[in-house]
Amino acid sequence: MYDLIIVGGGPAGVAAGIYAARKKIKTMLIAESFGGQSLVSGDIQNWIGTKSVSGFELGQMLEEHLRAQEDIEIVDGALVERVIKDGKTFKVSTNKGEVYETKTVLVTSGSRRKKLDVPGEARLDGKGVAYCSTCDAPIFKNKVVAVVGGGNAGLEAVVDLLPYASQIYLVQRSEMLKGDAITQEKIKNNPKVKIIYMAKVLEILGENMVSSLKYEDKTTSEEKALEVGGVFVEVGAIPNADMVKDLVSLNPYGEILVDHKTQATSMEGIWAAGDVSDVIYKQNNISAGDAVKAVLSIYNYLNKQA
């Protein structure tokens, strides 16, 4: 029986693990990998205390700091599939078939990429449809590509593609871009980039590889097509809350509702922090801080139970 099981190995999970270990809470942390969603980022410049670090290095730093703690059990390479309430305690099961029992659970499972959910996307995944611009941008050398999504991730995908693609269409649903002003300027002034506003993507076409992208021009309701060899999808994220969805209250976006003072969820014994929670700003630093709040709250809770 554990006092606490932490679900996830991003900045929130690792911060929680370090604090829990230092409080001598009997803790297990279960993570598929370390680093969270920033893992694929080429350069992070706002992780406080570090001027510049790649997502991969940040993941390594987090893992190293966590493993330096003596009093924590770590299960890596495993995903938590389900949390079940069993009387006053919880049973946590993984995709490896293991089941662990615990008094409290902290969900820091983050979120995953949202897909466009249009015809052709799944069939052409990897065949021109791409989700990791830092990984795959160089493969699209001298090709015309589309990036779907005008938030920060979309803008960064455009920046990643600039040295390689011959032309980039940035396809945005609304009438303005949402990402950082600095990146917007960089993109808008580049002759390779054409921004298409008010566009709803309808379909991705191509026989063996992507050949075009069909969209509706929402101002005129006309259907239009772009000849492209690649489509990078950057349309936001979905919280990974499935494992507790029957136990805790979620908002309409699927985020776990938390008390922002303590990170407690609607279910006694379960806390949540980071992107899986209904925190307004999805940021590494905030996730880490919120997870620390959660552990301190859990520490008080466990002491009261004892």
Add this chain to the structure above:
Amino acid sequence: MVKIYTTPVCVYCKMAKEFFKKHNVAYVEVDVTTDDSLVEEMVQKSHQMGVPVIEIDGEIFVGFDREGISRALKIS
């Protein structure tokens, strides 16, 4: 033989290489950005355009498929 097709900043490529190092697996790295023909070769072999592509004794794995490559390399 183990061959891995990569791009320089691809994190899943780095994760795969770390995995090989951790398990003492010798591998050959092919950075596809050094020559366009290498991209061709990778697409031919894997029928797709994402990195990493890992070739283990003729078997092709797309992405850092930890379970697949563990099975092929008999790592438990």
